[in-house]
Amino acid sequence: MTTTTHPGFRIFILGAGFSRPAGLPLASQLYPAVKPLIEGQYGTDTKFDRDLNYYLGYCDDCGVTGQTKDALDLELFMSYLDIEHYLELRGSDTWSREGNESQLMIRRVIGQVIHEGTPAADKLPDYYYRFAEMLSPRDIVLTFNYDLVLEAALTQVGRRFRRYPYRFTSVNEYGGTLDSDTEEVVLLKLHGSVDWFDDSQFSDSRESLKAKGVGKIGLHSVFDDPKRYGVKPLVVGMLPPNDPLIHLHTIQDVSRYYSQDRGFNAPFILSPSHVKFVYASPVMSLWNGLGRAGGYNLGVSVVGFSLPTYDEYIRIGLHQMLKNYASWWDSPMLGVLKDYARFVDYKPEQADQDAYRERYKFAGADRSRFFLNGFGPDALDFLFNQPRVA
Structure with missing residues (x-):
């Protein structure tokens, strides 16, 4: 396999187009898979079904077209549910801090669809x-993807990685001392992952019951028995006080969870919603400082992320990053020049290509290069084997 001696310090931003060639569905393909799974597991007389009917009535009343029970825009539906829950429009009739029943059902089943659609670790296309x-x-x-495709590829080739920003040798109330000796790829899943679970509400409920003298009762099918699915903290080692990442855990037996668990829980993923960022508190440590990135990096590549207009919070972050990246453009760092900002996506039609370039025009036409035939072997050559030279 190909190797590289690049000094690193590059940023790769991955969207759904990175995982699509491995067989993972796009957001637009989720609803036809999600609805029958929910009905098969929970029946048709559920809060999901009632919320769906209410949403369709809302669409009729407000002139939102193209929405039917068998074919609707899941992102619009999830946006409706997220707004209703986040603003507490139901008042006290709220299931949990993580969401109401319908939101949890949908996120749980999205995780299942994504996991079941992911090839075995040794069966991915070679270019991964x-x-x-x-x-x-x-x-x-x-990455904005929920799947474990890249983790599987990194593990398969023996590339060391972590899924949190920093390792610390010591911590204090202001932060800590970074471990600068451990070299590994940093993979930050900004929208969560199919194998992540947040224990904050479970911990609060357990402490509340304990204070009231209530003995052990079932609260969460993942955290009640950590051995059942192999629960481990996401972060290995120390964390500064009050870092919300302390509440994120991974499960090792992902297949068993999605095939057997029928608990009313959901993995920590930010739903495909136009307002998903309002639920981002548990992963704020992953976002912290991204607007200052780029200045000292040697490459920025965007793979399979089309920057939809409703993800304005991502546009703001990428805009700041790429503006920073323009610094020291003609001065070598670590013996190499900063590479062009590279964009990989699948845009077969000229009109779509023009619109895509226009969307990313803030990267600077003279500092950008585009490959619009999709992620695959030729995209690897474009990303890694065409360095900018003086």
Whole structure:
């Protein structure tokens, strides 16, 4: 397989187009898979069904067209549910801090669809392993995908990685001392992951019951018995006080969870919603400082992320990052020039290509290069084997 001696310090931003060639569904393909799974597992007389009917009535009343029970825009439906829950429009009739019943059902089943659609770790297309091998220690991957495709590829080729920003040798109330000796790829999943669970509400409920003298009762099918699915903290090692990442855990037996668990829980994923960021508190540590990134990086590549107009919070972050990236453009760092900002996506029609370039025009036409035939072997050559030279 191909290797690289690049010094790293590059940023790779991955969207759904990165995982699509492995067989993962796009957001527009989720609803036809989600609805029958919910009905098969929970029946048709559920809060999901009642919320769906109410939403369709809302659409009729407000002139939102193209929405039917068998074919609707899941992102619009989730936006409706997220707004209703976040603003507490139901008052005290709220299931949990993580969401109401319908939101949890949908996120749980999205996780199942994504997991079941992911090939086995040794059955991915070869170019995923090549991509993983071509990453260097000190590279940072920012992904908006829930799946475990890249984790599987990195593990398969023996590339060391972590899924949190920093390792610390010591911590204090102001932060801590960074471990600068451990070299590994940093993979930050900004929208969560199918194998992540947040224990904050479980912990609060357990402490509340304990204070009232209530003995052990079932609260959460994942955290009640940590051995059942192999629960482990997401972060290995120390964390500064009050870092919300302390509440995020991974499960090791992901297949068992999605095939057997029928608990009313959901993985920590930010739903495909136009207002998903309002639920981002548990992963704020992953976002912190991204607007200052780019200045000292040697590459910024965007793979399979079309920057939809409703994800304005992502546009703001990328805009700041790429503006910073323009600094020291003609001065070599660590013996190499900063690369062009590179964009990979699948846009077969000229009109779509023009619109895509227009969307990313803030990267600077003279500092950008585009490959619009989709992620695959040729995209690897574009990303890794065409360095900018003086």
